[in-house]
Amino acid sequence: MMKGPASAGPENPGVDGGDSRTINPELWYACAGPLVTLPSVGSLVVYFPQGHSEQVAASMKKDIDAHIPNYPNLPSKLICLLHGVTLHADAETDEVYAQMTLQPINTCDEKALLAYDLALKTNKPQTEFFCKTLTASDTSTHGGFSVPRRAAEKIFPPLDFSMQTPVQELQARDLHDSVWTFRHIYRGKPRRHLLTTGWSIFVSGKKLLAGDSVLFIRDEKQQLLLGIRRANRQPINMSSSVLSSDSMHIGILAAAAHAAANSSLFTVFYNPRASPSEFVVPLAKYNKAVYGNQVSLGMRFRMSFETEELGTRRYMGTITGISDLDPGRWKNSNWRNLQVGWDESAPGERRNRVSIWEIEPILTPFFICPQPFFRTKRSRQPGMPGASA
Amino acid sequence: MMKGPASAGPENPGVDGGDSRTINPELWYACAGPLVTLPSVGSLVVYFPQGHSEQVAASMKKDIDAHIPNYPNLPSKLICLLHGVTLHADAETDEVYAQMTLQPINTCDEKALLAYDLALKTNKPQTEFFCKTLTASDTSTHGGFSVPRRAAEKIFPPLDFSMQTPVQELQARDLHDSVWTFRHIYRGKPRRHLLTTGWSIFVSGKKLLAGDSVLFIRDEKQQLLLGIRRANRQPINMSSSVLSSDSMHIGILAAAAHAAANSSLFTVFYNPRASPSEFVVPLAKYNKAVYGNQVSLGMRFRMSFETEELGTRRYMGTITGISDLDPGRWKNSNWRNLQVGWDESAPGERRNRVSIWEIEPILTPFFICPQPFFRTKRSRQPGMPGASA
DNA sequence: TTGTCGGCCCGAGGCCGACAA
DNA sequence: TTGTCGGCCTCGGGCCGACAA
Numbered sequence: 001m002m003k004g005p006a007s008a009g010p011e012n013p014g015v016d017g018g019d020s021r022t023i024n025p026e027l028w029y030a031c032a033g034p035l036v037t038l039p040s041v042g043s044l045v046v047y048f049p050q051g052h053s054e055q056v057a058a059s060m061k062k063d064i065d066a067h068i069p070n071y072p073n074l075p076s077k078l079i080c081l082l083h084g085v086t087l088h089a090d091a092e093t094d095e096v097y098a099q100m101t102l103q104p105i106n107t108c109d110e111k112a113l114l115a116y117d118l119a120l121k122t123n124k125p126q127t128e129f130f131c132k133t134l135t136a137s138d139t140s141t142h143g144g145f146s147v148p149r150r151a152a153e154k155i156f157p158p159l160d161f162s163m164q165t166p167v168q169e170l171q172a173r174d175l176h177d178s179v180w181t182f183r184h185i186y187r188g189k190p191r192r193h194l195l196t197t198g199w200s201i202f203v204s205g206k207k208l209l210a211g212d213s214v215l216f217i218r219d220e221k222q223q224l225l226l227g228i229r230r231a232n233r234q235p236i237n238m239s240s241s242v243l244s245s246d247s248m249h250i251g252i253l254a255a256a257a258h259a260a261a262n263s264s265l266f267t268v269f270y271n272p273r274a275s276p277s278e279f280v281v282p283l284a285k286y287n288k289a290v291y292g293n294q295v296s297l298g299m300r301f302r303m304s305f306e307t308e309e310l311g312t313r314r315y316m317g318t319i320t321g322i323s324d325l326d327p328g329r330w331k332n333s334n335w336r337n338l339q340v341g342w343d344e345s346a347p348g349e350r351r352n353r354v355s356i357w358e359i360e361p362i363l364t365p366f367f368i369c370p371q372p373f374f375r376t377k378r379s380r381q382p383g384m385p386g387a388s389a
Numbered sequence: 390m391m392k393g394p395a396s397a398g399p400e401n402p403g404v405d406g407g408d409s410r411t412i413n414p415e416l417w418y419a420c421a422g423p424l425v426t427l428p429s430v431g432s433l434v435v436y437f438p439q440g441h442s443e444q445v446a447a448s449m450k451k452d453i454d455a456h457i458p459n460y461p462n463l464p465s466k467l468i469c470l471l472h473g474v475t476l477h478a479d480a481e482t483d484e485v486y487a488q489m490t491l492q493p494i495n496t497c498d499e500k501a502l503l504a505y506d507l508a509l510k511t512n513k514p515q516t517e518f519f520c521k522t523l524t525a526s527d528t529s530t531h532g533g534f535s536v537p538r539r540a541a542e543k544i545f546p547p548l549d550f551s552m553q554t555p556v557q558e559l560q561a562r563d564l565h566d567s568v569w570t571f572r573h574i575y576r577g578k579p580r581r582h583l584l585t586t587g588w589s590i591f592v593s594g595k596k597l598l599a600g601d602s603v604l605f606i607r608d609e610k611q612q613l614l615l616g617i618r619r620a621n622r623q624p625i626n627m628s629s630s631v632l633s634s635d636s637m638h639i640g641i642l643a644a645a646a647h648a649a650a651n652s653s654l655f656t657v658f659y660n661p662r663a664s665p666s667e668f669v670v671p672l673a674k675y676n677k678a679v680y681g682n683q684v685s686l687g688m689r690f691r692m693s694f695e696t697e698e699l700g701t702r703r704y705m706g707t708i709t710g711i712s713d714l715d716p717g718r719w720k721n722s723n724w725r726n727l728q729v730g731w732d733e734s735a736p737g738e739r740r741n742r743v744s745i746w747e748i749e750p751i752l753t754p755f756f757i758c759p760q761p762f763f764r765t766k767r768s769r770q771p772g773m774p775g776a777s778a
Numbered sequence: 779t780t781g782t783c784g785g786c787c788c789g790a791g792g793c794c795g796a797c798a799a
Numbered sequence: 800t801t802g803t804c805g806g807c808c809t810c811g812g813g814c815c816g817a818c819a820a
Contacts, residue, residue: 059631069647090630097630137781141812146780188816192780196814241479241486242448243637244656250647251632251640258458258639267633526802530791535801577795581801585793 010178023087026127030215031096031227034312036272039082044283047078049256050335051279053249058275060245074257076333078104089175094228097271104260129217130155131310136210139203147193155216159186172226289357301359317342399567412476415516419604420485420616423701425661428471433672436467436491438645439724440668442638447664449634463646465722467493478564483617486660493649518606519544520699525599528592536582544605548575561615678746690748706731
């Protein structure tokens with residue numbers, strides 16, 4: 001029985017180990033989380049140097065320090081044309097990030113920009129997937145991976161239940177197009193789905209720990225894709241050893257300032273999981289939020305947060321202040337200029353400063369239908385399998 | 390028999406895992422190689438932005454590209470006061486690097502600077518050490534480490550040869566102050582020194598491969614120190630995912646320019662093994678080389694290179710050209726402005742451009758004494774052990 | 779439904795001297 | 800002097816159902 005070389009470890013059919021080849025967008029978005037969207041190529045966006053700086057500071061686990069020079073000719077936001085977006089994943093950690101190429105454009109024609117209101121087509125691919133947070137047993141060397149029943153039935157190819165212990169070999173592709181092979185078996189009493197051979201190689205290869213999550217997707221070609229999402233451990237101290245933290249911060253500002261002065265291209269990396277810093281915002285979204293809503297102290301709002309298992313949940317809060325986050329350096333910036341309080345005590349730290357485009361203001365409570373009168377059609381089809389939840 | 394917790398893996402007595410605590414200078418210099426020296430704190434140095442940029446490019450494995458803006462107000466070299474030097478080692482790779490804090494100083498008083506000629510005290514510690522390039526057997530999981538006889542006798546504590554198979558436990562400290570424990574045994578027929586238990590944990594922990602080298606030092610307190618030097622593999626593509634390559638290069642230039650304009654401090658990382666870019670040069674060394682020697686086309690010179698096993702060897706060459714490396718961006722720079730040819734075909738690629746302070750010009754062959762008449766005193770003490778080499 | 783454990787088996791890890799370069 | 804190998808043993812990796820949450 002000739003088995004392919006994939007039987008031992010991951011197999012990468014790509015030519016080189018880099019991630020420069022095309023990343024599967026479905027998998028990338030799934031790993032990035034339900035709240036992450038990227039602006040469309042060719043659209044106009046608003047770039048916030050301040051937010052960019054914050055992301056770098058978070059990546060370096062270091063505060064933005066005082067003695068970084070001001071760039072007086074660099075405004076707190078730049079309107080840019082988005083020339084390109086490429087998806088990437090860190091070769092070491094599988095952390096997803098996007099590279100965007102921006103071109104600052106002349107903002108003298110303010111009216112035209114206000115009129116710019118490209119429909120916000122969210123072209124996030126929607127696919128079947130499941131996500132499980134790994135238990136101690138899943139990551140221990142003692143055994144394999146316990147597959148939630150629903151997950152196996154929804155995502156994996158169906159087993160041949162005529163066998164007394166149904167088994168099959170699964171192949172799944174990760175963000176780097178490496179193929180991982182697992183033995184999928186349905187056994188035990190009571191019966192359950194397990195991944196055995198191949199699983200521990202995956203766990204050690206990706207350095208997964210209990211608390212991290214894995215993510216299986218079935219794409220439209222019925223292929224399995226495999227992603228990981230690490231628990232919020234402290235960002236490992238990336239004290240670069242190449243560039244000082246100061247040089248990095250200055251580099252960001254100088255690169256943007258230079259591009260703005262010459263209307264030339266510059267490149268940024270957006271790392272959606274490093275920190276909540278969406279520092280490249282679609283202009284349409286920005287305009288709609290800034291000019292569409294009258295925010296005021298005491299105003300109530302909703303805001304979406306990511307849950308475990310890749311869902312979203314909205315929390316409610318109140319605007320408690322409106323002020324520049326850094327009035328010295330970035331005057332009149334809309335970047336996180338709303339101070340907020342939250343109704344529920346924080347499950348996981350909630351931010352106390354947000355930007356206006358992140359929230360949904362509740363204009364008047366009167367218009368909110370507390371419970372839809374006609375419930376969404378739930379006429380249960382008789383004969384459908386269970387799912388009484 | 391109570392054994393300490395060190396019997397399994399490395400033990401780090403430091404409080405946190407960072408390398409911010411004091412690195413052992415002897416070990417640092419040994420890992421950096423015989424040609425690396427660092428300027429003294431408080432001395433004057435010359436900083437070359439061009440060379441700094443080269444190092445970053447080498448670290449990123451990416452060419453310095455065109456569209457990086459000129460900084461017209463940033464000269465090709467800055468005279469700086471060296472405020473501080475701290476030694477570091479990369480937490481992942483153990484690669485050594487130094488952080489230097491520089492302050493550009495006013496260069497209007499050129500005369501005074503020329504007079505500046507602090508004696509170049511090379512305060513590199515000299516210690517007993519040995520270095521071995523790992524063989525396939527050393528790194529395979531099948532066995533331990535074969536210790537060269539001389540090395541064991543010179544560096545390790547003496548064994549108790551009254552035992553029929555002498556054994557002892559060795560403890561050695563790496564750059565991060567982690568303690569590694571090895572079983573040192575003298576056995577086999579013929580007898581040889583081996584490191585067995587503990588060795589494979591070290592190899593896998595440091596991700597050592599055949600061709601890499603290990604380095605044992607005995608310091609003046611008779612403590613064992615342990616360093617590694619990786620073979621010249623391709624610098625793993627550090628495509629940062631945090632900052633674009635352009636921003637990094639711009640950041641370097643902008644940080645230096647800002648510091649020069651304000652005579653304020655700035656920080657650089659010098660990574661001696663990433664690339665041959667000694668971009669912070671003692672002013673005394675620079676002055677001596679630039680003003681002390683008349684270089685001309687066809688001039689012969691010597692230059693030192695590092696050998697394996699941490700020795701040095703000098704190769705001879707001829708100056709074939711004198712020109713700016715990048716006349717557009719860095720005019721009148723002395724940075725690698727000498728084009729050279731070498732007498733011997735390159736064992737390992739030799740550079741074809743060097744800076745004048747890297748070479749020893751041979752003024753006239755007449756003054757060079759080919760062999761000292763009185764050899765250095767080698768009156769062999771009778772009764773001294775072997776060492777007839 | 780699924781997390782953890784005890785049982786059991788097997789193969790990689792690892793210590794040894796033989797042998798030869 | 801020392802790099803590589805065959806022999807041999809041991810221990811942890813890993814597959815199994817039991818059992819209980």
